[in-house]
Amino acid sequence: MGKRDGHVRISLQTLRALEAFLENVSEELSGADVQKRSGLASGTLYPILLRLESAGWFVSRWEAIDPVSAGRPRRRLYRLTPSGLARASELFASFGRGVTA
Numbered sequence: 001m002g003k004r005d006g007h008v009r010i011s012l013q014t015l016r017a018l019e020a021f022l023e024n025v026s027e028e029l030s031g032a033d034v035q036k037r038s039g040l041a042s043g044t045l046y047p048i049l050l051r052l053e054s055a056g057w058f059v060s061r062w063e064a065i066d067p068v069s070a071g072r073p074r075r076r077l078y079r080l081t082p083s084g085l086a087r088a089s090e091l092f093a094s095f096g097r098g099v100t101a
Contacts, residue, residue, distance in 0.1 A: 013040055014051075016040055017034055017052070018052075019038065021080050028061075029078055030076065031049060034078070058079065058080060058081060061076070062074050063076070
């Protein structure tokens with residue numbers, strides 16, 4: 001899904017999206033979860049998630065539910081890759097903010 005060199009444009013919005021994942025680095029989050037935690041609008045958030053996934057910072061999968069019995073659509077779940085966690089940790093460390101696992 002695009003080149004996976006790990007280099008992405010880092011904006012304030014990208015930092016806010018990453019910060020949502022750093023609260024619990026092993027947790028999978030849906031776009032709606034990230035939106036609640038970051039306060040970003042969906043039109044801003046989803047391009048960031050796609051860009052970070054394309055760069056190898058995230059992996060995603062579709063939730064394993066039956067939409068009919070759940071009464072809602074399946075969600076796309078995202079989680080940091082080990083490489084993404086390392087890059088995010090370096091990025092926040094450069095601002096004097098550590099990341100706890």
